[in-house]
Amino acid sequence: MSTARPPEGAALLRVRHLDAWYGAAQILFDVALEVRRGEIVALMGRNGAGKSSTLKAIMGLMPRISGQLDFMGHPLAGRKPFRIARLGLGYVPEDRRIFTELTVQQNLDTGRQAPRAWPESGAAPAWSADALYELFPALAALRRRQAGTLSGGEQQMLTIARTLMGNPYLVLLDEPSEGVAPLIVEQIAAMLLELKRQGVGLLLSEQNLHFTQRVADRAYVLEKGVLRHQGGMAELARNEEVLRAYLGI
Numbered sequence: 001m002s003t004a005r006p007p008e009g010a011a012l013l014r015v016r017h018l019d020a021w022y023g024a025a026q027i028l029f030d031v032a033l034e035v036r037r038g039e040i041v042a043l044m045g046r047n048g049a050g051k052s053s054t055l056k057a058i059m060g061l062m063p064r065i066s067g068q069l070d071f072m073g074h075p076l077a078g079r080k081p082f083r084i085a086r087l088g089l090g091y092v093p094e095d096r097r098i099f100t101e102l103t104v105q106q107n108l109d110t111g112r113q114a115p116r117a118w119p120e121s122g123a124a125p126a127w128s129a130d131a132l133y134e135l136f137p138a139l140a141a142l143r144r145r146q147a148g149t150l151s152g153g154e155q156q157m158l159t160i161a162r163t164l165m166g167n168p169y170l171v172l173l174d175e176p177s178e179g180v181a182p183l184i185v186e187q188i189a190a191m192l193l194e195l196k197r198q199g200v201g202l203l204l205s206e207q208n209l210h211f212t213q214r215v216a217d218r219a220y221v222l223e224k225g226v227l228r229h230q231g232g233m234a235e236l237a238r239n240e241e242v243l244r245a246y247l248g249i
C-alpha cells in the first residue's frame with residue numbers, strides 16, 4: 001500500500017480503525033481517512049467495495065460500527081444521524097431523496113439551518129436559495145418546477161443544493177456523477193470546485209475516474225472493505241497497477 005500522507009493542517013474529519021457490520025457480516029476493516037478544510041477527497045473502489053458503507057458509518061447510519069470518528073473535535077460514534085447533521089456535516093445519499101411533490105424552491109427551504117462560524121476564524125460559508133441559484137443557474141431556471149419532474153442529474157444538483165442550505169463545513173456525497181448526463185456532471189464538478197474554494201471539505205464516493213481526476217485532491221481506494229491505496233489524485237490516475245487491481249480500469 002502507498003504510504004503517502006495527507007497534507008499537514010487540522011482535519012475537519014478524522015476516521016481511525018473503522019470497522020462496520022451489517023448483521024453478522026463485517027463490511028469495513030480498519031478504515032482510516034481524513035478530510036481537511038477546502039479539500040476534495042475521493043473514496044474509490046468497485047461496486048460493493050464499501051464506499052457507501054463508509055459514508056453511512058460516518059453519518060451514524062450503519063447498524064454497528066467500532067472505531068474513532070472525529071468531526072471538528074466531536075466524537076461521532078453513537079450519535080444519531082440528525083445530531084451529526086446539526087454539527088455541520090452534510091450528506092447527499094445515493095438515492096437523492098428529494099421531495100417529489102414539492103417545487104425546487106420548496107425542497108431548498110426544507111434544508112435550511114442556521115449559519116455557522118469556523119471555530120477559530122469567523123463566518124463559514126452561509127448559503128441562501130438565491131446564492132445557490134447564482135452558483136447553479138440551471139437550477140434557477142427550474143425553481144418553480146415540481147422536483148419529481150426533474151432529470152436524474154437535475155435532482156442530483158437539487159440534492160446537493162438542499163444539503164448546502166444546511167451550511168455544512170463538510171459534505172459527504174455518494175456517487176454524485178452516477179447516472180448523470182455529461183453536461184450536468186460538468187456543472188456538478190464546477191459546483192464542487194466552488195465549494196472547495198469557499199473552504200468546504202468534500203468526501204466523494206466515486207467510481208468515475210474522469211470525474212475524480214477533474215475535482216479531487218487526494219484519493220483512498222477500497223477493496224472488500226479494506227483500504228488498499230491512498231495518495232494524491234494525480235498520482236493515482238497514473239498508477240496503472242492500482243487502477244487495474246482495484247478499479248478494473
Ligand SMILES: Nc1ncnc2c1ncn2[C@@H]1O[C@H](COP(=O)(O)OP(=O)(O)OP(=O)(O)O)[C@@H](O)[C@H]1O
Nearest residue numbers: 022025027045046047048049050051052053054205
Ligand atoms: N443493507 C445491507 N445489508 C447487508 N449487506 C449490505 C447492505 N448494503 C450493502 N451491503 C453489502 O456491503 C458491502 C459494501 O457495500 P457498499 O454499498 O458500501 O459498497 P459500495 O462500494 O458503495 O458499492 P456501490 O457502488 O455498489 O454502492 C457489499 O458487500 C454489499 O453487498
